[in-house]
Amino acid sequence: xxxxxxxxxxxxxxxxxxxxxxxxxxxxxxxxxxxxxxxxxxxxxxxxxxxxxxxxxxxxxxxxxxxxxxxxxxxxxxxxxxxxxxxxxxxxxxxxxxxxxxxxxxxxxxxxxxxxxxxxxxxxxxxxxxxxxxxxxxxxxxxxxxxxxxxxxxxxxxxxxxxxxxxxxxxxxxxxxxxxxxxxxxxxxxxxxxxxxxxxxxxxxxxxxxxxxxxxxxxxxxxxxxxxxxxxxxxxxxxxxxxxxxxxxxxxxxxxxxxxxxxxxxxxxxxxxxxxxxxxxxxxxxxxxxxxxxxxxxxxxxxxxxxxxxxxxxxxxxxxxxxxxxxxxxxxxxxxxxxxxxxxxxxxxxxxxxxxxxxxxxxxxxxxxxxxxxxxxxxxxxxxxxxxxxxxxxxxxxxxxxxxxxxxxxxxxxxxxxxxxxxxxxxxxxxxxxxxxxxxxxxxxxxxxxxxxxxxxxxxxxxxxxxxxxxxxxxxxxxxxxxxxxxxxxxxxxxxxxxxxxxxxxxxxxxxxxxxxxxxxxxxxxxxxx
Amino acid sequence: xxxxxxxxxxxxxxxxxxxxxxxxxxxxxxxxxxxxxxxxxxxxxxxxxxxxxxxxxxxxxxxxxxxxxxxxxxxxxxxxxxxxxxxxxxxxxxxxxxxxxxxxxxxxxxxxxxxxxxxxxxxxxxxxxxxxxxxxxxxxxxxxxxxxxxxxxxxxxxxxxxxxxxxxxxxxxxxxxxxxxxxxxxxxxxxxxxxxxxxxxxxxxxxxxxxxxxxxxxxxxxxxxxxxxxxxxxxxxxxxxxxxxxxxxxxxxxxxxxxxxxxxxxxxxxxxxxxxxxxxxxxxxxxxxxxxxxxxxxxxxxxxxxxxxxxxxxxxxxxxxxxxxxxxxxxxxx
Numbered sequence: 001x002x003x004x005x006x007x008x009x010x011x012x013x014x015x016x017x018x019x020x021x022x023x024x025x026x027x028x029x030x031x032x033x034x035x036x037x038x039x040x041x042x043x044x045x046x047x048x049x050x051x052x053x054x055x056x057x058x059x060x061x062x063x064x065x066x067x068x069x070x071x072x073x074x075x076x077x078x079x080x081x082x083x084x085x086x087x088x089x090x091x092x093x094x095x096x097x098x099x100x101x102x103x104x105x106x107x108x109x110x111x112x113x114x115x116x117x118x119x120x121x122x123x124x125x126x127x128x129x130x131x132x133x134x135x136x137x138x139x140x141x142x143x144x145x146x147x148x149x150x151x152x153x154x155x156x157x158x159x160x161x162x163x164x165x166x167x168x169x170x171x172x173x174x175x176x177x178x179x180x181x182x183x184x185x186x187x188x189x190x191x192x193x194x195x196x197x198x199x200x201x202x203x204x205x206x207x208x209x210x211x212x213x214x215x216x217x218x219x220x221x222x223x224x225x226x227x228x229x230x231x232x233x234x235x236x237x238x239x240x241x242x243x244x245x246x247x248x249x250x251x252x253x254x255x256x257x258x259x260x261x262x263x264x265x266x267x268x269x270x271x272x273x274x275x276x277x278x279x280x281x282x283x284x285x286x287x288x289x290x291x292x293x294x295x296x297x298x299x300x301x302x303x304x305x306x307x308x309x310x311x312x313x314x315x316x317x318x319x320x321x322x323x324x325x326x327x328x329x330x331x332x333x334x335x336x337x338x339x340x341x342x343x344x345x346x347x348x349x350x351x352x353x354x355x356x357x358x359x360x361x362x363x364x365x366x367x368x369x370x371x372x373x374x375x376x377x378x379x380x381x382x383x384x385x386x387x388x389x390x391x392x393x394x395x396x397x398x399x400x401x402x403x404x405x406x407x408x409x410x411x412x413x414x415x416x417x418x419x420x421x422x423x424x425x426x427x428x429x430x431x432x433x434x435x436x437x438x439x440x441x442x443x444x445x446x447x448x449x450x451x452x453x454x455x456x457x458x459x460x461x462x463x464x465x466x467x468x469x470x471x472x473x474x475x476x477x478x479x480x481x482x483x484x485x486x487x488x489x490x491x492x493x494x495x496x497x498x499x500x501x502x503x504x505x506x507x508x509x510x511x512x513x514x515x516x517x518x519x520x521x522x523x524x525x526x527x528x529x530x
Numbered sequence: 531x532x533x534x535x536x537x538x539x540x541x542x543x544x545x546x547x548x549x550x551x552x553x554x555x556x557x558x559x560x561x562x563x564x565x566x567x568x569x570x571x572x573x574x575x576x577x578x579x580x581x582x583x584x585x586x587x588x589x590x591x592x593x594x595x596x597x598x599x600x601x602x603x604x605x606x607x608x609x610x611x612x613x614x615x616x617x618x619x620x621x622x623x624x625x626x627x628x629x630x631x632x633x634x635x636x637x638x639x640x641x642x643x644x645x646x647x648x649x650x651x652x653x654x655x656x657x658x659x660x661x662x663x664x665x666x667x668x669x670x671x672x673x674x675x676x677x678x679x680x681x682x683x684x685x686x687x688x689x690x691x692x693x694x695x696x697x698x699x700x701x702x703x704x705x706x707x708x709x710x711x712x713x714x715x716x717x718x719x720x721x722x723x724x725x726x727x728x729x730x731x732x733x734x735x736x737x738x739x740x741x742x743x744x745x746x747x748x749x750x751x752x753x754x755x756x757x758x759x760x761x762x763x764x765x766x767x768x769x770x771x772x773x774x775x776x777x778x779x780x781x782x783x784x785x786x787x788x789x790x791x792x793x794x795x796x797x798x799x800x801x802x803x804x805x806x807x808x809x810x811x812x813x814x815x816x817x818x819x820x821x822x823x824x825x826x827x828x829x830x831x832x833x834x835x836x837x838x839x840x841x842x843x844x845x846x847x848x849x850x851x852x853x854x855x856x857x858x859x860x861x862x863x864x
Contacts, residue, residue: 065669074668074835079792421792424796
């Protein structure tokens with residue numbers, strides 16, 4: 001694990017991409033092949049299952065450190081990470097071992113088979129033999145909470161450098177449903193074996209937000225506009241008589257959306273579609289709330305299948321007749337996609353996401369303003385002659401979203417963050433006026449700069465009225481503009497509303513607390529946009 | 531609370547001697563533990579501090595009236611017997627012992643119990659009532675030996691130098707900077723300083739503190755002539771226009787807060803070295819134990835948690851609201 005710890009330190013300590021890529025590339029050349037595979041898996045979020053429950057870990061950690069459990073529990077939110085808290089409170093190691101990463105992962109897998117006393121002995125022995133960084137990593141593996149991600153870009157660049165292969169190919173190889181326990185380095189990275197990769201999706205092309213005026217994109221004729229849907233970005237693969245549904249987060253969702261199986265009846269093998277998974281109404285998409293009921297459900301009751309049937313609203317064709325179309329210009333991909341979709345019956349689970357016609361950027365801006373009526377978040381702009389690129393690349397695809405809705409709210413509770421934001425108050429609850437009362441209606445965590453978080457943290461410390469565990473009630477004083485993408489009625493919230501993607505868009509230093517918005521204002525928004 | 535020391539809105543007060551210790555409001559007589567800004571404030575009619583702490587205080591506070599006293603020397607102030615004892619925090623820092631009618635109090639200001647090779651080492655003082663800080667009063671803070679940290683810093687510096695980069699080390703200008711200097715291996719390259727740090731160096735050298743050679747990187751500095759150097763600078767100067775003139779560089783911070791990965795990442799430096807002029811968890815506990823005191827007053831830091839732990843362990847501890855702690859996690863230089 002020393003080598004893995006050294007790699008982790010190199011990545012964790014540096015802010016420079018070149019240093020991280022170099023460290024990874026070196027590791028991918030020198031580490032044992034099985035460790036390489038696990039490293040790719042861990043850094044891309046394919047983490048092993050939790051081997052020991054965290055309650056036991058806290059107890060054992062406190063016990064070995066010789067401190068009362070309450071003290072451990074107080075320190076944990078300040079450190080902001082359980083694995084790190086344990087690593088820090090333990091006494092220095094008394095022995096030394098040098099097992100590799102794979103050894104530890106296998107040992108942890110076997111741990112679930114044994115009784116608790118044996119499990120405890122194993123964990124305590126490991127703690128006694130690992131230095132603080134290795135201990136931290138061991139705890140991360142143990143808790144199954146390994147979220148020390150390395151971006152896909154960094155990883156593929158490092159793999160390309162280590163193997164001399166193409167970056168895009170590496171990105172493609174890492175996609176999909178491979179199991180680090182059974183995959184070999186040679187199989188995943190080196191060998192050419194198309195049959196084994198029927199289910200493998202293409203890396204998604206991701207758009208940047210349009211910040212400039214659209215006029216700067218050039219001639220409207222060169223661009224295609226589509227609605228930007230508020231669903232789940234997905235890829236539907238039809239190969240070898242089978243079908244696969246992937247989310248953008250590389251999650252295989254085939255079983256969650258059984259309606260898509262019927263696509264096989266109408267669409268030939270050797271087809272890959274990119275589009276939005278949406279709950280479909282009579283002849284238009286339903287709002288995100290409808291889809292939300294389906295997310296997270298592995299099996300779907302019949303009633304829900306009729307209430308919120310899911311379709312793929314297709315907007316791109318990545319593979320056709322078994323051929324990778326990604327280098328073909330969008331104009332041609334779109335033409336083939338349209339022909340394909342026209343041939344589908346009305347009740348097919350795949351539909352064509354229409355383009356939005358426009359003569360001028362001005363006219364398109366007016367259309368964009370009506371996006372909410374179309375159940376859309378705004379527009380997508382795509383260059384007609386662009387290939388389908390890998391990852392987030394500037395230039396050919398832009399999202400041109402609607403301006404968010406906003407409301408001015410009063411901060412009433414604060415809680416400290418985790419990880420990078422440990423020790424800072426970053427999680428806040430906001431309220432609006434209802435007569436003389438403040439009614440909480442949303443939480444928000446993001447939108448402020450580090451400097452603003454530091455300021456508000458100092459203020460919270462001095463203006464705490466009451467503590468409820470990690471939560472502090474503060475003097476109602478600060479007003480923040482809360483931006484959000486949508487508003488829905490909700491029985492789970494005291495205020496009766498739930499917001500979509502709330503965040504702090506501005507700290508309204510200029511607004512006295514009395515001038516924050518009211519529950520009536522929120523209800524008015526619910527009427528218009530809900 | 532009654533006794534030799536009491537706690538007032540202006541600060542810790544001794545009625546028998548009519549003086550304050552590290553007050554945060556202007557008073558007629560202030561006894562000062564050390565020269566950091568949250569302990570030695572401007573506006574007192576008269577100051578009393580150790581002879582080693584006084585020069586830096588004069589440098590920082592300007593033309594003020596400072597009486598000095600040596601470590602261990604006894605002074606009668608009204609009905610109180612007062613003496614200053616090494617706190618090991620920075621050069622000249624003191625714990626102030628106050629005895630009135632047989633009752634002994636010690637106000638320790640900021641302290642660390644390990645010898646940093648620069649400050650007079652911490653000396654335990656027996657007392658009945660002990661006033662302690664708790665900046666790092668959590669069991670997650672555990673410092674490594676200074677030699678281990680020195681090796682880490684020198685290795686990093688040598689790596690920067692061989693890659694043609696300037697190494698920037700962000701640290702507190704008074705105490706930490708000078709301690710770090712004495713840990714550096716001058717064979718690697720020149721030690722360069724930001725003006726704020728060099729000013730403090732000059733004061734300390736003038737009073738006879740032995741520091742390694744340094745070169746001030748002022749406005750007309752020739753960057754090319756000093757390649758492979760390590761620059762000591764206040765954290766706020768890292769990444770500034772002044773710093774960018776040095777060309778390719780790596781940034782590191784030296785502070786006890788660097789023990790926490792979240793803070794390290796928020797700082798977004800290339801490295802974080804865990805070294806503090808405050809006591810770690812076990813340092814706090816051993817210092818408190820060694821005083822033999824039954825009554826403990828916890829000033830700044832993780833006061834509530836630390837106090838609860840002390841009470842759990844049988845001490846009679848309470849939290850004291852003070853205005854100390856300019857060096858807490860927000861400042862991150864401690």
